[in-house]
Amino acid sequence: MATALGLDLGTSALKAVLIDAGGVRAAAEAPVPVRSPGPGASEQDPEDWWRALEAALGALRADAPREFAAVGAIGLSGQMHGAVWLDGADRPLRPAILWNDTRATREAAEAAALPWLEAAAGLRPGPGMTACKHVWLARHEPDVAAATRRLTLCKDYLRLRMTGEHATDPCDAAGTLLLDEAARDWSDRALDHFGMPRVSLPRVVEGPEPTGRLRPALAAAWGLDAAPVVIAGAGDGAAGALGLGLVAPGEGFVSLGTSAQITITADVWRPAPGSGLQVLAHGLPGLWYRAAALQSGAGAIAWAARMTGRSVPELLAEAAALDPAEEAPVFLPYLAGERTPHDDPDARGVVFGLGLAHGPAHLGRAVLRGLACALADGLAALRGAGGVPAELSVVGGGTRSPDLLALVAAALDTPLVLRDGGGSGAALGVARVALATLEGAEPATFLTPAPEAGRILPDPDLARALAGALPRYRALYRALRPSFAALARA
Ligand SMILES: Nc1ncnc2c1ncn2[C@@H]1O[C@H](COP(=O)(O)OP(=O)(O)O)[C@@H](O)[C@H]1O
Numbered sequence: 001m002a003t004a005l006g007l008d009l010g011t012s013a014l015k016a017v018l019i020d021a022g023g024v025r026a027a028a029e030a031p032v033p034v035r036s037p038g039p040g041a042s043e044q045d046p047e048d049w050w051r052a053l054e055a056a057l058g059a060l061r062a063d064a065p066r067e068f069a070a071v072g073a074i075g076l077s078g079q080m081h082g083a084v085w086l087d088g089a090d091r092p093l094r095p096a097i098l099w100n101d102t103r104a105t106r107e108a109a110e111a112a113a114l115p116w117l118e119a120a121a122g123l124r125p126g127p128g129m130t131a132c133k134h135v136w137l138a139r140h141e142p143d144v145a146a147a148t149r150r151l152t153l154c155k156d157y158l159r160l161r162m163t164g165e166h167a168t169d170p171c172d173a174a175g176t177l178l179l180d181e182a183a184r185d186w187s188d189r190a191l192d193h194f195g196m197p198r199v200s201l202p203r204v205v206e207g208p209e210p211t212g213r214l215r216p217a218l219a220a221a222w223g224l225d226a227a228p229v230v231i232a233g234a235g236d237g238a239a240g241a242l243g244l245g246l247v248a249p250g251e252g253f254v255s256l257g258t259s260a261q262i263t264i265t266a267d268v269w270r271p272a273p274g275s276g277l278q279v280l281a282h283g284l285p286g287l288w289y290r291a292a293a294l295q296s297g298a299g300a301i302a303w304a305a306r307m308t309g310r311s312v313p314e315l316l317a318e319a320a321a322l323d324p325a326e327e328a329p330v331f332l333p334y335l336a337g338e339r340t341p342h343d344d345p346d347a348r349g350v351v352f353g354l355g356l357a358h359g360p361a362h363l364g365r366a367v368l369r370g371l372a373c374a375l376a377d378g379l380a381a382l383r384g385a386g387g388v389p390a391e392l393s394v395v396g397g398g399t400r401s402p403d404l405l406a407l408v409a410a411a412l413d414t415p416l417v418l419r420d421g422g423g424s425g426a427a428l429g430v431a432r433v434a435l436a437t438l439e440g441a442e443p444a445t446f447l448t449p450a451p452e453a454g455r456i457l458p459d460p461d462l463a464r465a466l467a468g469a470l471p472r473y474r475a476l477y478r479a480l481r482p483s484f485a486a487l488a489r490a
């Protein structure tokens with residue numbers, strides 16, 4: 001039976017999933033370290049991506065050797081907005097700069113002053129966006145900029161090394177600020193403005209289309225029978241929807257990864273300037289999506305666990321053991337600034353209202369509640385720009401916490417649906433599209449909603465408590481906004 005492989009280069013780990021027409025056969029993940037070599041910096045070494053890829057593939061091969069050897073197509077997904085600068089031999093010139101790096105704040109403010117850009121690109125310039133990083137690089141590391149021959153996106157670095165093809169998909173390309181969303185190709189006006197020649201960028205290929213084959217030497221080294229075709233795939237903002245089979249206009253999902261998103265599919269390109277939302281090309285032709293994009297999702301739990309010297313499950317267990325009536329501090333999860341709804345790269349994380357009785361468990365509870373409030377703000381922004389679905393499916397590492405899911409369902413006052421294979425999120429999405437391409441089927445025909453595996457209904461008491469907490473959360477940000485800006489200028 002034909003099998004396909006989906007790869008998702010997440011911020012915390014590379015995920016790999018092996019499927020056939022019957023569903024998921026094996027799944028694996030391998031961690032990728034994030035480094036912060038200075039204030040606002042967030043970087044990864046592309047060599048670590050490659051090591052994680054080979055480790056995850058090794059685990060799949062050990063789990064399902066026959067199905068692994070038969071892989072006929074590979075789909076790629078991953079974290080968006082990051083930049084990899086390459087020399088003439090396609091070697092990275094420096095570590096990749098990620099979506100949650102806030103150093104390009106000045107460059108983002110300059111780009112935000114261009115009235116035409118957000119309307120064409122579908123998202124407001126922020127320091128995370130590739131084009132702003134490129135301008136930052138020219139100013140701060142001119143030698144690297146001068147040596148750069150090509151620029152690629154995070155998952156597309158893996159493609160380049162796997163196939164030799166310099167290509168990306170419209171969704172990931174949209175996260176650069178350089179895409180003409182309506183045309184689903186690079187915008188000449190944006191390329192001219194940012195001084196980025198088209199030839200230096202990957203060509204934009206629709207998600208289900210092939211972008212070459214795996215190099216035969218790699219296929220042999222990895223233990224594959226033949227060299228699989230590699231499809232363009234999709235940035236992780238869209239690929240989760242493909243894994244869930246939710247691509248009908250108006251359907252949506254929540255992603256609780258390092259970042260968090262609430263994503264709703266649309267079949268027309270309708271930008272929403274000023275809304276704080278991202279309106280980007282989807283992973284299938286003729287589709288777009290609008291998303292509330294939050295800089296900190298479940299990654300804030302990992303941050304709190306590191307701060308308190310605990311593992312994520314330990315911190316969450318301690319938080320769950322607290323008396324439910326006990327007050328926790330207010331947490332603003334803006335550890336890397338915020339996109340929706342504030343578009344404020346200067347914002348930072350805040351723990352407000354600490355008392356003598358508070359300890360790690362209270363911080364854990366505060367973080368979960370802060371994330372729930374941030375998602376409530378995200379849904380409010382989506383509601384302001386159009387309809388929101390009556391229920392939302394959910395993917396990502398944060399779905400491992402029943403407490404987080406209960407809080408998010410209550411804060412959004414919306415049922416959350418877990419679906420089969422949802423644990424493989426974006427990797428499953430691009431694996432399904434790759435399988436469709438391999439079998440010559442229309443991808444859309446494969447995309448019926450995945451069977452429901454669980455449902456979290458909003459608890460009325462929790463919903464009331466969070467509705468009461470939300471005004472305090474919002475007021476705290478409003479009060480601190482000028483101080484964040486002053487701190488950034490200091
Ligand atoms: N048991 C758990 N409960 C809640 N969150 C968890 C748990 N285990 C891991 N996580 C969170 O999941 C996040 C990673 O999710 P994932 O979807 O893999 O993200 P990414 O795609 O960014 O790599 C981590 O930031 C971590 O905090």
Ligand SMILES: O=C(CO)[C@@H](O)[C@H](O)COP(=O)(O)O
Pocket residue numbers: 009010011012078079080081099175235236237255257258259260261278293297
């Ligand atoms: O922000 C977006 C999309 O706009 C994400 O693509 C992030 O760039 C990374 O995703 P995770 O690693 O948190 O899943």
